[in-house]
Amino acid sequence: MPNTKVNRLKMHMTRCGNTLFVYDDTTKERVEKQIMRRMEKGETVERPDGTKIWIEYEAVRDASKSGSACYTWDKSGNRCKHEKVMYTLHPLGVRSRDVLRSVWRDYD
Numbered sequence: 001m002p003n004t005k006v007n008r009l010k011m012h013m014t015r016c017g018n019t020l021f022v023y024d025d026t027t028k029e030r031v032e033k034q035i036m037r038r039m040e041k042g043e044t045v046e047r048p049d050g051t052k053i054w055i056e057y058e059a060v061r062d063a064s065k066s067g068s069a070c071y072t073w074d075k076s077g078n079r080c081k082h083e084k085v086m087y088t089l090h091p092l093g094v095r096s097r098d099v100l101r102s103v104w105r106d107y108d
Contacts, residue, residue: 001015017043038085050091057082057105071107 009024
């Protein structure tokens with residue numbers, strides 16, 4: 001029997017909203033960028049191990065001030081500073097919070 005080497009690609013599976021993504025290492029970068037764009041629009045990612053990941057935008061507040069003064073406003077006064085936060089909920093109930101960056105958004 002000849003010794004043949006079989007290239008086996010590692011498959012990845014991720015559910016984002018109502019869509020199930022199944023991809024390999026050759027398309028991993030492209031698909032994960034697409035998943036990240038969908039997360040930024042409010043969809044939750046669920047991994048096969050039960051881990052859930054989502055992104056929220058949280059207004060930056062100064063607790064020592066009250067009213068609208070507690071927010072950091074841009075020069076136009078129409079947008080305030082938010083933190084783009086990625087939350088991860090592990091299957092055992094442990095939740096982590098990672099601040100990705102600061103952004104200017106309309107106050108909501």
